[in-house]
Amino acid sequence: MNMQDDRLWIIVPCYNEEEVLPLTAPLFLQELNTLIAKKKISSDSRVLFVNDGSRDKTWDIICSLSKQDEHFCGISQSRNRGHQNALLAGLMEAKDRCELTITIDCDGQDDISAMEQMVDEYRKGCDIVYGVRKSRETDTWFKRTTARSFYKLMSKMGVEMIYDHADYRLVSAKVLQHFAEFGEVNIFLRGMFPLVGFKSTCVYYDRNERLAGKSHYPLSKMLSFAIEGITSLSIKPLTLIVVLGLITCLLGFAGIVWAVIEVLLHKTIAGWASTVCIILFLGGVQLLSIGVIGEYIGKIYLETKHRPRYIISEKTWDEEG
Numbered sequence: 183m184n185m186q187d188d189r190l191w192i193i194v195p196c197y198n199e200e201e202v203l204p205l206t207a208p209l210f211l212q213e214l215n216t217l218i219a220k221k222k223i224s225s226d227s228r229v230l231f232v233n234d235g236s237r238d239k240t241w242d243i244i245c246s247l248s249k250q251d252e253h254f255c256g257i258s259q260s261r262n263r264g265h266q267n268a269l270l271a272g273l274m275e276a277k278d279r280c281e282l283t284i285t286i287d288c289d290g291q292d293d294i295s296a297m298e299q300m301v302d303e304y305r306k307g308c309d310i311v312y313g314v315r316k317s318r319e320t321d322t323w324f325k326r327t328t329a330r331s332f333y334k335l336m337s338k339m340g341v342e343m344i345y346d347h348a349d350y351r352l353v354s355a356k357v358l359q360h361f362a363e364f365g366e367v368n369i370f371l372r373g374m375f376p377l378v379g380f381k382s383t384c385v386y387y388d389r390n391e392r393l394a395g396k397s398h399y400p401l402s403k404m405l406s407f408a409i410e411g412i413t414s415l416s417i418k419p420l421t422l423i424v425v426l427g428l429i430t431c432l433l434g435f436a437g438i439v440w441a442v443i444e445v446l447l448h449k450t451i452a453g454w455a456s457t458v459c460i461i462l463f464l465g466g467v468q469l470l471s472i473g474v475i476g477e478y479i480g481k482i483y484l485e486t487k488h489r490p491r492y493i494i495s496e497k498t499w500d501e502e503g
């Protein structure tokens with residue numbers, strides 16, 4: 183098969199995006215048509231919107247878009263499951279219908295025109311092309327610093343991740359077939375694709391402000407996203423407990439030696455302060471350790487349930503058609 187017969191599916195998760203979707207949908211279509219006109223992808227390519235249980239008119243907009251142009255289509259999750267699950271739903275839906283996918287947010291923050299470069303890299307033989315931000319000048323100082331510390335923390339914790347890459351990414355259907363075998367429920371896509379492997383590269387782009395609407399990711403959600411990433415993909419925290427335990431044991435041993443010497447020197451006055459300090463210290467360490475272990479037990483608990491990772495309630499096409 184010729185490269186220009188390769189079908190591209192652009193996957194766009196949407197949650198309460200009635201304000202921005204009418205603005206960005208034509209831009210996605212425009213980019214798709216440009217690529218088709220340049221014969222870089224098949225004319226049988228699609229923009230797939232994944233409605234993530236929106237409570238506003240998002241699904242209505244998606245339905246009317248899909249009536250307007252054959253390149254638009256959509257699926258709707260039965261309820262809100264979060265950005266990562268919406269992406270997963272879209273990717274799994276696309277993987278048997280196309281040769282390559284690009285995932286992108288629907289708010290116009292990621293530079294849509296970078297898709298052409300991604301497709302070029304794909305045509306050169308890359309199976310994964312990571313979109314990486316050139317700079318964070320448009321971000322506030324706070325967002326910039328927290329994001330940077332997020333990537334540093336993740337790599338310290340043993341999660342392999344591309345620096346400053348979010349979920350703007352080209353992935354070939356071949357990679358997706360293998361990715362589908364990652365059966366876990368707690369998913370953190372940007373840390374999982376590096377695990378799948380295959381030839382990959384990066385494409386750099388400018389990230390803009392949202393065209394309209396509000397962000398769904400305040401600091402609290404970013405923090406839980408980071409914890410999700412670490413506890414889903416890394417067992418480094420468990421190793422850290424061992425290290426902490428070793429240090430505590432050494433300190434405890436020194437403490438015993440000291441206590442014995444004190445007794446031998448008949449200086450054993452009621453050491454209330456030191457006792458309380460030691461109890462507090464040990465109590466703290468133990469609680470912390472139990473907490474981290476609890477995180478993992480929680481994950482094991484969820485994984486053993488083997489819940490479906492997404493449930494599609496509606497589609498804009500017939501299964502036969």
Ligand code: UDP
Nearest residue numbers: 195196197234264265268287288397398399
């Ligand atoms: N999104 C989603 N489900 C959610 C939250 C967000 O599908 O529960 C989508 C949202 O519509 C957007 C993308 O994920 O296309 C990124 O969200 P947002 O722009 O709010 O995050 P930010 O760019 O501020 O980190």
Ligand code: MG
Nearest residue numbers: 287289291392
């Ligand atoms: Mg955004």
